[in-house]
Amino acid sequence: MTRASLSALNPSLVNSANFYGNFITKLPFSSSSASSLQTIENSQCKPLLNPLYNLLPETRNPNKIVDLISSSLKQNNSQLTLLQNHIKPLIPHLGCHEITRVLLRFQSDCSSALTFFNWVKNDLGIKLSSHNYCYIVHILAWSKNFSLAMSLLCELIDFVKDCSNCEDLFESLVSCSKDCNFDPVVFDMLIKGYVRKGMVKEAIRTFTNVLEVGYLPSVITCNCLLNGLLRLNFIDQCWLVYEEMGRVGIRPNSYTFNILTNVFCKDGNVDKVNEFLERMEEEGFDPDLVTYNTLISSYCRKERLNDAFYLYRIMYRRGVVPDLVSYTALMNGLCKEGRVREAHQLFHRMVHRGLNPDIVSYNTLISGYCKEGRMQESKYLVHEMIGNGISPDSFTCRVLVEGYGKQGRLVSALNLVVELRRFGVSISSSIYDFLIVSLCREDRPFAAKNILGRISQDGYVPKPDIYNGLIETFCRCNNVADALLVKAEMVRKRIKVNLVAYRALICSSCRIGCLSSATATKWILIKQS
Known part of the structure; x- marks a missing residue:
């Protein structure tokens, strides 16, 4: 319809249209204010329904902003940059409601939805709402793009955590799921996201909420939650989560039982381990190498070597072959009790069974010999490990130097440092500090100054x-x-x-x-x- 025909129908409409057109053109965020577009915050406004806007060109009609963006996305994702210059006056009208409408139109095209989301966030600088994040997470999860969904979900967790109002993300995800396709895996992802951020209380609350609405988290998610609780020493909560798993029918796996074995050991309930292992076997799981190593290490820390070696013998009977971790834990337990010779014999047994010792194995023995003041054996082991292509680390050097220092043999310690440097071993500054301080304590300042100079x-x-x-x-x-x-x-x-x-x-x-x-x-x- 032409301007002439409009005038013939109703002159007042034309005047109103001219008024609104001039009003939009004169707004502070119109054509001359491109920079201000980058900082304007998102509003929670509803779509504008003023019928007079429909008399304006499309690129100035706020009611058309969703259609314009959707059309550009359908043609080519790169068209958004060109579109941005044509719809500058409309950008302030791109609120969270309009953003959601565009996302929902492309919920079956996660690539376009993500391009639009990033354009709004990065290029336009509009502050997105938590619901906008929830929708894009749902869209990505539905499209099986789990890594990106998880990344944005963690970003959302940080966003909500920094806000003053404590929004329940679980409720937001549930609310948004009513309007779009969704995969319940997003609830698992939320639990994992909270655990990753160290927010285990929120993770437990989400776990409870998920069960209440009738969804079952996967056993992998439950293991992630148990691991997070164990890491932060929330022992009681571990057992509560495990009981809930049994109540709702989430079947544990061997990893679950290995985590709970760690819980037993950390809680000090090693005496109840046998009962737990029996329950594990009733569930159809045989203790594996991780289970045995966890228990052996715990027994050795509690100086219960007889129990540790009993499990070591049981492993062979059950077809579980001990590894470096098993042997090193036992060697460490023996060294703590001053039984270094027996530890060295176990070391040889390990080698004869085809296992190549690592730096931890050697350090365990070297430390044991140094504590007993048997520096010659320690030095022999250092030469052996260098011969096997294993370079001594800072722990090795410090244990040896301090071992010589306790015997008042600082000259031997200095000679050892020179020898290690010849082998290309890096000496930490803390070792040099120890040597200089020790020489000063022995009132040998000239020797200390000489070392300092070199x-x-x-x-x-x-x-x-x-x-x-x-x-x-x-x-x-x-x-x-x-x-x-x-x-x-x-x-x-x-x-x-x-x-x-x-x-x-x-x-x-x-x-x-x-x-x-x-x-x-x-x-x-x-x-x-």
């Missing part, structure tokens, strides 16, 4: 406490001149000299009769304070 060339940066301790040791040995040299180096490197070091300098200077040095140091201290 390792500083390799990039070692000593802590201020190392320098201050060195000053105190020189002063204790009445070597004030060397202490002042260390102090001068600290000043040059802009490292603060502490009060104890200053006092040591003053006392040592007075003790050897060097009053001028003591007075100068005192004035420096007064000036700094």
Whole structure:
């Protein structure tokens, strides 16, 4: 219909249309305000039903925004960028209701729905509502795009957590499921999302709500929940979840029982393990390697080696072959009781049965020998592991160096460090700190300073406490001149000299009769304070 015919029908309509057209053109978010589009927040407005809007061109008619976007999506996803320039005056009318309408139109085309969702969120900068998130999660889950659905669900959990109002996401997902295709797997995903975020209370509440509305979470989801509860030490809740699983008919699997075995061990109810294992067998599950290793480790920690070795023998009878974890746990238990020779024999038995020891196995034995002061055996094991292509780690080096230090054999410790470095083993700064501090305690400041000078060339940066301790040791040995040299180096490197070091300098200077040095140091201290 032309403007002339409109005028003939009703001039007042034309005036009204002109008024609304001019009004929209003059809005602050129209053609000249492209930047403001990126920050405008989403409104909860309903679709505008003013019939006068239908007299405007489509690109200025708020009632047509959903049709325009849908049409562009159907043609080509890349058309959204071009469309954005044509409908700038309409962008402020793109509220959560309109966003939902577009998403629902493309619920069978998850690619287009996701493109639109990301366009609104990233390109337009519109603040999406939790319901918009729920709809896109439903659409992606229905299309079996579970990884993306899970990612957006976790994003939604963070979004709701940061808001002041504590929205129930389960209720939101249920509410949105009435309008679109949905897969109950989203409820499993919500439980897993809460567990992933460490929000186990919300996960338990969601688990309960899911059961109340008649859906059954998968055993994998239940295991995820049990694992999260165990990790945060919510032992009682683990058993409540397990009882609920039995009540509603969710059949546990071997992973469930392995988690519950860990619960038993963490709760200290190792005595009830046999009863639990019997129940496990009644359910049709035989204890596997993980079950046995969990129990053996727990028995060894509680110094019940007889029970641990009983399970070790049972494993062979039941056709479960012990692995490195089994042997290392038993070796560790023996070493804690001072039975290192027996642990070493078990180590050889493990090797003869075809298992290659790893760094943990070697460290267990080396640590056991070091605690007994048998450094020669420890050093032999270090050479053996290097020969087998296993490089000592920071734990290995620290145990050996501290073992020599306890025997007062710091020279041997230093020689070992030099030898390890020759093998290409990285020495941590904490080991160097230990050596320097130990030499200072033995009043051997020149040896400590010599080491400090050598390792500083390799990039070692000593802590201020190392320098201050060195000053105190020189002063204790009445070597004030060397202490002042260390102090001068600290000043040059802009490292603060502490009060104890200053006092040591003053006392040592007075003790050897060097009053001028003591007075100068005192004035420096007064000036700094």
